[in-house]
Amino acid sequence: MTAADTPGESAWIPVVDGVAMRSLVEGEGTALILYRIDPEVHLEPHSHAFPEYGTVVYGRGKLTVDGHPRTVQESDSYYIPSNLRHGLEIDPKGGPMVILHVAVSLPRSSPSFHQMIERTRAVAKRTPPRTARVTPPATD
Secondary structure: OOOOOOOOOOOOEEEEOOEEEEEEEEEOOEEEEEEEEOOOEEEEEEOOOOOEEEEEEEOEEEEEEOOEEEEEEOOOEEEEOOOOOEEEEEOHHHOOEEEEEEEEOOHHHOOOHHHHHHHHHHHEEEOOOOOOOOOOOOOO
């Protein structure tokens, strides 16, 4: 099963191979989004001008915020302040990871769900088997 193949769900949108997003609700500068990330995918370190909040629904991985790694797993929540570099590596032993993600912005600069898809495409990379990772992109 891949990120876009969750049974019974037609609202999952494939972002890149191995990553799918589902918008639950959005409005007035806030979006509640489900991410489903396959184990061979990682989100490269990046930053942006809005904070993030989230809860791991299932799966396990290493969330690194401002150079500080932290293991996250089912029911763990996190907060990432604006402009701090952060990235995520999924633990392949834990299977795919699903995250309930809250994206918050000022209404003027609020990213739409489709803008969130584009931002995710920019940082989601498949981990090559037993090789070096792709060089991180420049800071947003």
